[in-house]
Amino acid sequence: MDTFLGLDATLLARIQFGFTVSFHFIFPAISIGLASYLAVLNGLYLWTKDAAYRDVFNFWVKIFAIAFGMGVVSGIVMSYQFGTNWSVFSDLAGPVVGPLMAYEVLTAFFLEAGFLGIMLFGREKVGPGLHMFATAMVAVGTAISATWILSVNSWMQTPQGFGVNADGQFIPEDWWAIVFTPSFPYRLAHTLTAAYLTTAFIVGGVGGWQLLRGRVHNAAARRMFSMAMWMIVVTAPLQVMVGHEHGLNTLEHQPVKIAAMEGHFHSHEDGAPLILFGLPDQEAGEMRYELSIPHLSSVIFGLGWNGAMEGLDVVPDEEEPPVAVIFWSFRVMVGLGFLMVGAGLWGLVSRWRGNLYASPWLWRAMVAMGPSGLVAVIAGWITTEVGRQPYVVYNQLRTADAVSPLGASAVGWSLIAFIVIYFAVFGAGVLYILRLMHREPDLGEPDVDAEPGPTRAAGITPQQQFDRGRSAPAE
Amino acid sequence: MALDLTTAWALLLAFAVFVYVVLDGFDLGLGILYPFFPEKQDRDLMMNSVAPVWDGNETWLVLGGGGLFAAFPLAYAIILPATYPLIIAMLLALVFRGVAFEFRWRSVGMFSRRTWDLAFMGGSTVAALAQGMTLGTLLQGITVEGRAYAGGWWDWLTPFTLLCGASVVVGYALLGACWLNLKTEGEIQERARWLARIAGLVTVGGIVAVSAATPFLETAYFERWLVWPGILEVAIVPVLVAVLTLWLARALTFGKGPDWLPLVLALGLFLLCFAGLGVSMWPYVIPPSVTLQEAAAPEKSQMFMFVGAVVLVPIILAYTAYAYWVFRGKMKLGEGYH
Numbered sequence: 001m002d003t004f005l006g007l008d009a010t011l012l013a014r015i016q017f018g019f020t021v022s023f024h025f026i027f028p029a030i031s032i033g034l035a036s037y038l039a040v041l042n043g044l045y046l047w048t049k050d051a052a053y054r055d056v057f058n059f060w061v062k063i064f065a066i067a068f069g070m071g072v073v074s075g076i077v078m079s080y081q082f083g084t085n086w087s088v089f090s091d092l093a094g095p096v097v098g099p100l101m102a103y104e105v106l107t108a109f110f111l112e113a114g115f116l117g118i119m120l121f122g123r124e125k126v127g128p129g130l131h132m133f134a135t136a137m138v139a140v141g142t143a144i145s146a147t148w149i150l151s152v153n154s155w156m157q158t159p160q161g162f163g164v165n166a167d168g169q170f171i172p173e174d175w176w177a178i179v180f181t182p183s184f185p186y187r188l189a190h191t192l193t194a195a196y197l198t199t200a201f202i203v204g205g206v207g208g209w210q211l212l213r214g215r216v217h218n219a220a221a222r223r224m225f226s227m228a229m230w231m232i233v234v235t236a237p238l239q240v241m242v243g244h245e246h247g248l249n250t251l252e253h254q255p256v257k258i259a260a261m262e263g264h265f266h267s268h269e270d271g272a273p274l275i276l277f278g279l280p281d282q283e284a285g286e287m288r289y290e291l292s293i294p295h296l297s298s299v300i301f302g303l304g305w306n307g308a309m310e311g312l313d314v315v316p317d318e319e320e321p322p323v324a325v326i327f328w329s330f331r332v333m334v335g336l337g338f339l340m341v342g343a344g345l346w347g348l349v350s351r352w353r354g355n356l357y358a359s360p361w362l363w364r365a366m367v368a369m370g371p372s373g374l375v376a377v378i379a380g381w382i383t384t385e386v387g388r389q390p391y392v393v394y395n396q397l398r399t400a401d402a403v404s405p406l407g408a409s410a411v412g413w414s415l416i417a418f419i420v421i422y423f424a425v426f427g428a429g430v431l432y433i434l435r436l437m438h439r440e441p442d443l444g445e446p447d448v449d450a451e452p453g454p455t456r457a458a459g460i461t462p463q464q465q466f467d468r469g470r471s472a473p474a475e
Numbered sequence: 476m477a478l479d480l481t482t483a484w485a486l487l488l489a490f491a492v493f494v495y496v497v498l499d500g501f502d503l504g505l506g507i508l509y510p511f512f513p514e515k516q517d518r519d520l521m522m523n524s525v526a527p528v529w530d531g532n533e534t535w536l537v538l539g540g541g542g543l544f545a546a547f548p549l550a551y552a553i554i555l556p557a558t559y560p561l562i563i564a565m566l567l568a569l570v571f572r573g574v575a576f577e578f579r580w581r582s583v584g585m586f587s588r589r590t591w592d593l594a595f596m597g598g599s600t601v602a603a604l605a606q607g608m609t610l611g612t613l614l615q616g617i618t619v620e621g622r623a624y625a626g627g628w629w630d631w632l633t634p635f636t637l638l639c640g641a642s643v644v645v646g647y648a649l650l651g652a653c654w655l656n657l658k659t660e661g662e663i664q665e666r667a668r669w670l671a672r673i674a675g676l677v678t679v680g681g682i683v684a685v686s687a688a689t690p691f692l693e694t695a696y697f698e699r700w701l702v703w704p705g706i707l708e709v710a711i712v713p714v715l716v717a718v719l720t721l722w723l724a725r726a727l728t729f730g731k732g733p734d735w736l737p738l739v740l741a742l743g744l745f746l747l748c749f750a751g752l753g754v755s756m757w758p759y760v761i762p763p764s765v766t767l768q769e770a771a772a773p774e775k776s777q778m779f780m781f782v783g784a785v786v787l788v789p790i791i792l793a794y795t796a797y798a799y800w801v802f803r804g805k806m807k808l809g810e811g812y813h
Contacts (some may be wrong), residue, residue, distance in 0.1 A: 014750070066577045072530045073573035077566045079537045082544060083555030084562050091622055094548020095776040102545040106787040114794045117527025118801055125801050165773070167622065169548075171692045172775045367707050404556040405623050414563045421567055425510075425574055425594075432581040 009401045012411040016418060018385070020077055023331050023379055023422050027071030031378050032192065033199025035112075035139040038119075041133045043140070046128055051444060055220035056227075059441040060203070063433050065120055075420075078393045079105075085411065089392055089402035096162055096170045096178055097152045104152075108145035110341055112138050115353030132389040143192065150191055156182035156393050157384070159255045170393070182253055186246040191237045194380065197340065198373025200235060204228030204347075205370020206437045208363035213440070216357050220441035225366075227357060229347035236340040243337065244300075250384075251301055254394065255310055256319065257387035260326040261299055263287050264311040271295035272309035277331075280323040285313065321389040325382065333379040336372050343369055391417075480778060481771040484546040485760070487784060491542055493749055495535035497742055500524075504651020506572055506599020507644060509592060511670055517663055518592060520806050524658045526576055527802050531795055534571065544781055549622060549759040549770040557617045557624040558609045558631050565605035565623050573599030600644060607643025611636030611685075614755065615692050619764035635688055642681030646745065649674035653738035658806050662732075671737060672727045678741075679720050682748060686713065689755055693763055696755050712751045719743045 004010060015256055079101070082090045090098075111112060118126055118134035126134070148434055161169045161177025207225025215221045238336035250256045259265075263275045265285045274296035279286040299306035312320050350356045392399040505521045510519055525532070544551045555562055575595035582588040583718035608631060615635050652674055655667035690697040700709055723740040726732050760767045771777065 066581070067576055069530070069577045072533065073570040076533060076537055076569055077574075079544075080555060080566055083540070083551045087552035087556045087623065090544060091552035093550050094544055094551065095772040098541070098545030098772065099601055099780040100775050103783055105534065105538045105541045106783060106791065109537055110531065110787075110791045110795070113531035113534045114791065114798055116530060121527045122801055169773075171773050172779065175775075175779055179631050181690050205652045305533055305810075320812055404552075404559075406556055406559060407628060410559055410628060414559070417563065417567060421570065425570055428578060428586045429574060432578060435581070 002408045004408035007239060007408065009406055009408040009411050010400050012408055013403050013406070014399065016085060016411060016415040017081060018382075019415070020074065020081060020422070022381070023426060024071065024074040024078055025377065025381065026374055028142070028146070029195045029198050029374060030067045030202065031064060031071050032142040032195035032247060033197075033202075034060060034067065034353075035135075036141045036196065037199055037203065038064060039132075039135045039139040042132055046132060052223045055441050055443055056224050059220060059224070059436075061120065063436050064156055066429055066433055066436075067113075070426055074108075074426070077418075081313055081405075085404050085406070086402050087404040089397065092167075092169050092397060092402070093156075093393060094169075096159075096172050097155060099172075099219040100148055100152045100155070100179065104145055104148035108148065109142045111144065112141035121274070146192055146195070146201070147158045147188060149181050150188045151181075151184055154181045154187050155417050157187070157388055158183040159237065159393055159396055162430070170396070183249055184244075186242070186249045189242045190246045190380075193235055193464065194373065194377050196375055197239055199233045200228045200231035200344075201340070201369055201373040202371070204232060204343075204366045205368075208366035208370075209437065210440065211357065212367065215440055218441055218443065222250060222357055224361075224441075226351075229344070229351065229356065232340065233344035233348045236337070236344045240337055240341060243334075247469075248301060254388060256312065256315055257321065257326070257384070258301075259310060259312045259314075260321050260323045261325065261330040261383060262309075262386055263290075264297070265323075265328045266310060266313050267309065267311040268298070268310050270306040271299075272297040272307070272311075274300065278327075280298070280327050282320065282323045322386050323472055326387050329379040329382040329386070333376045333383060336376040336379070340367065340372060340376075367388070374389075379419065480548075480781060481767055483781065484542075484565070484771070484777055485767050487788075488525065488539065488546060489783075490750070491535055492539045493540055493746065495532070496745055496749075498528075498532035498535060499737070500602065500647045500742075500745065501650040501654035502529055503572070503599040503603050504647040504649065504654065506595045506651075507648040508604060508651045508667075508670060509596040509599075511666070514772070515588075520594070520659065520663065522576065522579065524654070524804045524806050528795075528798055529573070529576060531798065533573070536569075542780075546772055547760055547767065547770040547775055550765060552622070553617065553619055553624050553761055553765065554609075554613060556613050557626060559628075561605045561609045561612070561631055565602050565609070568598040568601035568605065570598070571595070572602065597617060600711075603644045607640035608632075608636040610643070610752075611639030613761065614639070614752070616763050617761050619761065625626055635685075635692070637687065638681070638684055639691075641677065642685055645674050645681055646675045649678045649692045649741050650738070650745075653741045657734045657738050660805050668727055668730065668737075672724075675720075675723055675727060675741070676687070679716075682716060682744070686751065695763060699754060707756050712747055714756065716744065719747065720782040741780065745791050 004012060014197035038061055041053045041057040041060070044050070045057060057076065070300075078137055115134040115137040118131065119138050122134065123131040155178055158181045159170075160181055161172065161174040162175050165171050194423065203224050207221060210221035211225060234311070247258070247261075262272070263278055263280055264272055265287060271294065273294045275287060275290055275292040277290070278290040281288050295305050298309055299305060299309065301309070312323065346362055346365065347356065350359045350362050356362075388394050390398050390400065392402045501711060505525060509518060509521070512521060540551070543554075571594040575591040577590055577592040578586070582591055596681050611633075612631040615633060617624065620629070649671060652667045652671035656664055656671060677763065691699045701703065718738055720724055723744070725735060726736045726740060730752070758766050758768070760770045
């Protein structure tokens with residue numbers, strides 16, 4: 001068998017897709033949330049004339065510009081990777097998913113990119129009204145983009161509305177059914193809420209960091225922290241509910257995925273237990289060192305105390321997804337979700353007692369949880385994507401049958417190139433973002449485009465200006 | 476050639492790819508020209524001249540790829556594996572040059588501004604080279620068996636593909652120099668015009684070389700271009716190339732006429748190359764194996780998208796034009812973009 005470092009071409013292509021899509025999704029997860037946040041901040045500033053909103057806007061728009069740029073370039077990679085590495089999938093599923101992705105480009109990507117320049121550079125050139133419009137268009141574009149691509153993903157999870165022609169291609173029969181598959185509304189709500197929650201924790205973490213650095217009297221630092229805590233206390237419980245509904249939907253349409261998430265190797269006729277922890281042994285088809293609460297899984301899924309739930313034993317071994325990955329990634333996501341709810345309540349109690357800006361331990365907790373949304377989002381995607389294996393189009397097309405006819409060494413080398421370059425390039429980007437998060441928000445900072453200085457782009461303050469206190473610019 | 480839906484899609488995709496070349500050509504060209512502008516202030520100005528629009532420019536490449544996937548999935552599924560190393564190189568090169576727009580202003584520590592200058596320069600050049608070589612690979616013919624690529628893993632590397640790649644690099648440099656001629660004044664404009672003359676000369680040389688080699692790649696090309704009486708019809712393409720070349724040389728040498736004229740004439744050359752490519756390849760999407768009709772998605776797929784594209788593409792062009800209008804005019808040295 002053709003292998004590279006002991007891995008076959010299909011596995012290498014899967015690793016490459018998983019690696020590049022995980023890296024990519026970090027940026028949209030931030031930019032979907034931040035774009036809406038920036039639109040809200042800009043709108044509130046124009047409405048209330050409260051300068052703190054504009055100061056928070058100017059602080060985050062620079063971070064947004066970097067994150068958005070990284071999202072664009074890592075996204076172009078995704079749009080070509082279907083063809084380079086999954087050519088059989090592209091040939092067979094292209095007639096159904098291709099048009100949805102083309103609509104994403106036409107309705108979302110152009111909208112975001114077309115108005116981004118005006119949002120970043122154009123406040124002085126076009127005036128506050130059109131600048132607000134451009135900012136709103138960028139935010140709307142990110143949401144439209146998420147809608148189309150989740151429609152594609154949902155069709156691959158719960159396909160319907162298609163036929164199959166003589167060449168084996170999936171042929172669209174009912175576009176309405178294709179766009180609105182059963183899992184789509186749940187996946188869309190869950191993912192958008194996740195993006196907002198992720199952003200709220202990043203903003204809250206940065207706000208907490210600013211307050212810990214003794215910037216309690218900085219109105220922008222207080223404002224961002226307060227807004228993030230409000231957002232979290234609303235969206236975190238909402239996300240738990242949406243996630244639960246999504247789970248019920250998955251039980252209906254992809255019960256095998258639920259069995260893997262729950263770690264149910266065996267079917268339970270009279271009430272399935274909720275396994276809190278254990279070591280899945282897929283070879284033996286057993287959960288080792290299981291710690292569980294009897295009947296609770298059936299109760300959570302609304303099946304009643306003695307509700308029956310099918311386990312992985314109802315499908316042949318070759319139809320089982322890899323259980324350990326799904327079991328653990330699901331627990332990481334859910335565990336973080338409940339921690340998020342706790343953080344939101346902590347913030348609410350703190351606010352109620354009037355000491356939101358005098359609670360160093362809350363600030364520290366928020367700094368620690370700053371990246372929690374990103375971790376939860378990636379864990380969630382791993383759960384759902386690994387959970388539909390061994391299929392790429394659920395129950396229709398196997399992943400192993402969808403891969404390009406490439407040699408293992410070709411895919412192996414491109415994978416190595418992606419790993420090295422992504423870590424170097426995006427690592428540098430994350431470093432720059434962290435530096436921007438670290439600096440104190442400027443109060444009464446002039447509008448991004450009214451700043452003096454010869455060397456500026458994308459709402460960027462020259463090095464020497466934001467590095468006050470450093471003796472020399474980094475150059 | 477009846478105008479059925481598949482043909483309409485072929486024209487629409489050709490339009491998208493051409494808009495990509497129009498918009499991202501000069502954008503990549505600026506990176507290719509970076510070595511000729513070593514001064515930091517010149518480089519700042521060059522980059523600032525496209526900073527507000529570069530991601531919109533690259534979105535047309537996504538539309539080209541996405542549109543091919545949607546309207547001609549079989550072609551997408553064959554061409555991309557056949558040119559795998561080129562596509563991966565192009566994507567990674569675009570990563571480098573794209574992040575440079577933001578990172579360049581943030582540089583600190585082990586990655587200095589020079590690192591991102593190099594990333595912008597190298598990324599732009601490699602992306603252009605890979606695009607040209609991909610085109611060359613397609614033009615020289617791709618081996619297909621059943622519904623999959625069946626050629627070797629080094630088929631994309633031939634003297635012809637290298638010639639195509641080099642021609643696109645120089646051609647984009649020409650577009651970049653003409654863009655600078657439009658957006659700058661003074662010393663930097665002088666140098667841009669000097670570079671445009673050289674790049675223009677080499678580009679036309681590249682066009683002649685590729686055109687001379689093409690008829691001998693496939694007998695179909697030979698018959699299309701060099702057999703009487705068809706030659707009378709297709710000869711209009713090389714004749715117009717000659718006319719535009721002389722006009723461009725005149726505009727660049729004497730510097731008379733509006734500053735946008737060289738850019739428009741250079742884009743005219745690209746449009747003619749595009750037309751020539753169409754003459755050669757029609758009705759194939761992958762010569763000599765797969766026709767447009769064979770690769771076409773079912774009518775229901777093409778129609779679903781076509782309805783949207785007809786409405787949305789004009790709107791996109793309108794707000795793209797508006798963004799360019801907002802940032803119109805000459806860049807000034809020392810004043811930054813604003």
